[in-house]
Amino acid sequence: MLIGLLTLALSSVLTTNNAHPTSNIPVNVQTTSINTSIWMQQLLPYIAHYHLINLTLPGTHDAASFTLTSALSPDPTGSPVFDALVKLAEKLGIPLQDVITPWAESQGKNLYDQAEDGMRYFDIRAAYNGTDWCSYHFELGLPIYTHLVALHSFLLSHPNEIMVIEISHLASKNLTQNNLNILRDMVINLFDSMLYPRTKSFNSTTIGEMIASNQRVVISLSDDATIANYTQLWYGSSMINSYANSDSLAQMTAYNWQQVTQFNSIPALPVSALFKLSWTLTPQVSTIVRVVISLSDDATIANYTQLWYGSSMINSYANSDSLAQMTAYNWQQVTQFNSIPALPVSALFKLSWTLTPQVSTIVDSILPHKPKSLKNLADIGNSGLEEFASTVLKKEWQLCQLLLIDFQERSVLMQVIFASILQSN
Numbered sequence: 001m002l003i004g005l006l007t008l009a010l011s012s013v014l015t016t017n018n019a020h021p022t023s024n025i026p027v028n029v030q031t032t033s034i035n036t037s038i039w040m041q042q043l044l045p046y047i048a049h050y051h052l053i054n055l056t057l058p059g060t061h062d063a064a065s066f067t068l069t070s071a072l073s074p075d076p077t078g079s080p081v082f083d084a085l086v087k088l089a090e091k092l093g094i095p096l097q098d099v100i101t102p103w104a105e106s107q108g109k110n111l112y113d114q115a116e117d118g119m120r121y122f123d124i125r126a127a128y129n130g131t132d133w134c135s136y137h138f139e140l141g142l143p144i145y146t147h148l149v150a151l152h153s154f155l156l157s158h159p160n161e162i163m164v165i166e167i168s169h170l171a172s173k174n175l176t177q178n179n180l181n182i183l184r185d186m187v188i189n190l191f192d193s194m195l196y197p198r199t200k201s202f203n204s205t206t207i208g209e210m211i212a213s214n215q216r217v218v219i220s221l222s223d224d225a226t227i228a229n230y231t232q233l234w235y236g237s238s239m240i241n242s243y244a245n246s247d248s249l250a251q252m253t254a255y256n257w258q259q260v261t262q263f264n265s266i267p268a269l270p271v272s273a274l275f276k277l278s279w280t281l282t283p284q285v286s287t288i289v290r291v292v293i294s295l296s297d298d299a300t301i302a303n304y305t306q307l308w309y310g311s312s313m314i315n316s317y318a319n320s321d322s323l324a325q326m327t328a329y330n331w332q333q334v335t336q337f338n339s340i341p342a343l344p345v346s347a348l349f350k351l352s353w354t355l356t357p358q359v360s361t362i363v364d365s366i367l368p369h370k371p372k373s374l375k376n377l378a379d380i381g382n383s384g385l386e387e388f389a390s391t392v393l394k395k396e397w398q399l400c401q402l403l404l405i406d407f408q409e410r411s412v413l414m415q416v417i418f419a420s421i422l423q424s425n
Helices: 034-042 082-093 098-103 111-116 142-155 177-194 207-213 249-263 323-337 374-382 386-395 413-422
Strands: 057-060 122-130 132-138 137-144 164-169 217-226 228-237 239-243 245-248 271-280 293-298 303-310 314-317 320-322 345-354 357-362 403-404
Touching: 034 111, 034 413, 057 386, 057 413, 082 098, 082 217, 098 137, 098 374, 111 132, 111 142, 122 142, 122 177, 122 403, 132 177, 137 142, 142 164, 142 177, 142 323, 142 403, 164 177, 164 303, 177 217, 177 228, 177 293, 177 303, 245 249, 245 320, 245 323, 249 271, 249 320, 249 323, 249 345, 271 314, 271 323, 314 323, 314 345, 320 323, 320 357, 323 345, 323 374, 323 386, 345 374, 374 403, 386 413, 403 413
Parallel strands: 057 122, 057 403, 122 164, 164 217, 164 293, 217 228, 217 293, 217 303, 228 293, 228 303, 239 271, 239 314, 239 345, 271 345, 271 403, 293 303, 345 403
Antiparallel strands: 122 132, 132 137
């Protein structure tokens, strides 16, 4: 129920070390300022009684792709977009890296700074390069351990903040169980007692109780067998993904509207899964020429209940570079989400507000006035988020449980999150 609405530009109550785009989303304001680095602490009077499934957490798609090396990720061939990038580099007679990197970098800040900006969900893709686990997106990035240490450091210095981390898309030319075990143990040893175990559910403990117990990091690993006996981690299926896979803002917006509609029609939400919404545009081939920690290898964490299976993250993904298509797809997803009678208690529903490069996106990038990078595509996608979110909030619906975006610092994501929280109080 919306009570005592005060129409106010949320930008006037949002404080951060870096300016975000302004927003005109009306909110119920009962606080004078919100610092993005400690927003959960500041809003605790409003959210302490909530469970994780009742919140929409802001997150970053391909969170660790803020810096990349010239080394290609293991076996990137077979992707139409990658093939188009190679052909474009050959056609233009320029180094492959000069073509790939602009379409592979999906964030502009490191993970600590993203957390300072208010992000509380991190989509981390992990590849084993033969000697170490690294982040990747076409090209290899920094060691996974470096990223995790940054997030762990943030949590230590911000004791009233909760985090969800999903480790997925595990890649390697010759991946062994020992490699997977190394990744699993790295996560468990670093976060240790801070892990919120999958022996609980997402509606069994309130936000306030998670913070008080210091079990405030949910981590899913997408290899179920690896964490089967390690209940500290969550299965990959606990993150329910939605992803338009399009470089069209219209297509991505339509897709996400569908996702939100479905989400809000669920009579009872699952209590062991979180719904993700990815507000990201994905490069297609034509354009050129995504701490709860989940680990996507289930076998590796089978006996480690500190970690959640990759299936704990339920994805929806439009796979389009069209904003209209992505919006329509996500509207369908949100509609379905909100129609669920009882939400799952061991999964989180993700919504990806992202435009996805297609082959045509890559090809067309050499033309004037066409997107030249994933950042350009993200700017198109991000421009449609405020209108989409406002429409959902006016219906008194929940957007999702995890909302993903590219280049978060160039969006109104935090304004959307604060509006969703304050309007419900």
